[in-house]
Amino acid sequence: MPDDVRCLVDDDGCRGQVPRDAPVMLCERHLAAAGDWCEAEYxxxxxxxxxxxxxxxxxxxxxxxxxxxxxxxxxxxxxPDDELPPPRVDVVYYLRYADRVKIGTTANPRQRFGAIWHDEVMAFERGDRALEQRRHVQFAADRYERTEWFRLSDALRAHIATVAAGIDDPWSRHARWMSEAIALRG
Incomplete structure (x- = not known):
């Protein structure tokens, strides 16, 4: 922006110098006023x-x-009202043990995982038994017969990577879903 640009506000006779890096053509005083308004409003x-x-x-x-x-x-x-029961948030989980992955569902993952031998919680996906069944069908070619365990194929690995994208810790995602459900309840 050239050095000689003047403030767009002229109803108070301002026409002050606009900073070179200003996002809009306002002087520092009017930029500050706009920032204060945005902070109060949003x-x-x-x-x-x-x-x-x-x-x-x-x-x-x-x-x-x-x-x-x-x-x-x-x-x-x-x-939070401790007398209210915690909200129910169903999740489809992906647990890895060695080179196998269990695809299951639960509303209480910490309790459920205590009963399942596993090396890693790979991802959570919000959903119930219907979504779990769709995942079982989707990865049926990799399924160990009559179990919820699957071979960690390239397709399953890619799906889990998509589900977990941007999430370093699956438990943080679960905590957010729980807190959102509590906040919605009020």
Missing amino acids: GASDVLPSPCVLCGSRLGVRHRSGWLCAVCEWRHGDI
Whole structure:
């Protein structure tokens, strides 16, 4: 942007110098006013004063009315009602043991996995028995007969990579689904 560009605001007689890197043709005073308005209207991302009680995230959005978790949108400071049962969130899971993968479903993965010998939780996919059955059909060629265990084929490995894309820890995805379900319940 040339050095001689002037502020678009002329109703107060401003016409001040526009910074070279300004995203719009406003002087610093009017850019600051626009930023303040955006922050008041839409909130500002910042670090929460303490971790979210639902999902553990530290990222929040600060509004005039208070903080919201940027991950699950739980209002910071609100306490979940411990008398309510936890929400049911069904997941299809992919557990690896050696060169085999178990495709199953559960609403309580921590409890379920305690009963299954495994090396790694590879991924979670939100879904119930219907989705689990579709995955069993999809990978039927790799299935060990009359079990929920499958050979870790290239096709299955690619599917799991797609399901897990962008997620370093499958448990963080499950925690988010649980916190979202609790937040929706209110």
